Amino acid sequence: MSNSPLEDLFAFQLDSAGLTGYIREYQAIPGRKFRFDFAWEKERLLVEINGGTYNGGAHGRGCGISRDYTKANLAVVNNWRVLSFDTKQVKSGAALEVVEQLINNQSINHRSNEMNEQGRAGGSRNSVLGG
Numbered sequence: 001m002s003n004s005p006l007e008d009l010f011a012f013q014l015d016s017a018g019l020t021g022y023i024r025e026y027q028a029i030p031g032r033k034f035r036f037d038f039a040w041e042k043e044r045l046l047v048e049i050n051g052g053t054y055n056g057g058a059h060g061r062g063c064g065i066s067r068d069y070t071k072a073n074l075a076v077v078n079n080w081r082v083l084s085f086d087t088k089q090v091k092s093g094a095a096l097e098v099v100e101q102l103i104n105n106q107s108i109n110h111r112s113n114e115m116n117e118q119g120r121a122g123g124s125r126n127s128v129l130g131g
Contacts (some may be wrong), residue, residue: 006051006090007037014038019103022047028080034071036082043106046075047099048084082101 003011003024014022026039030045038047050068072082083102085095 003037004049004051006087007049010038010047010049010085010090010095013090013093014099017096017100019096019100029071029074029078034074034075036071036075040103043103044080045099045102045106046080046082047095048072048082049090049095050084051087 007013007024014020015060019090021040021042023039023041024037025035026041027035028039036046039045039073048071051125068084072084075082081102083095083098085098089095093095
């Protein structure tokens with residue numbers, strides 16, 4: 001399956017923001033052919049770019065919407081977080097903002113958890129956090 005111009009735009013936005021490390025067209029669900037437009041394996045985050053939402057495309061009709069629900073639900077059952085964005089959200093930068101916030105907050109939380117673990121292993125928590 002080829003990448004759409006909208007997915008290419010989102011990839012450009014991600015790269016420009018320094019949010020690299022993603023995989024495109026990622027098969028996250030074992031035994032299923034579903035592929036997600038973008039995936040960050042470490043963060044267990046999948047992103048779907050749903051063009052055609054407003055012009056009668058597949059993501060705007062019953063059958064396509066049902067397939068999208070199934071795909072997202074199966075990903076969640078397999079311990080993934082799933083975000084879906086439409087054309088307007090990508091073009092406005094709102095999609096990038098949400099992904100950036102989620103990934104940056106996860107990185108902050110991950111570092112904080114690591115520091116807490118180090119604190120428990122090697123002394124007081126305050127010394128690890130610089131307090």
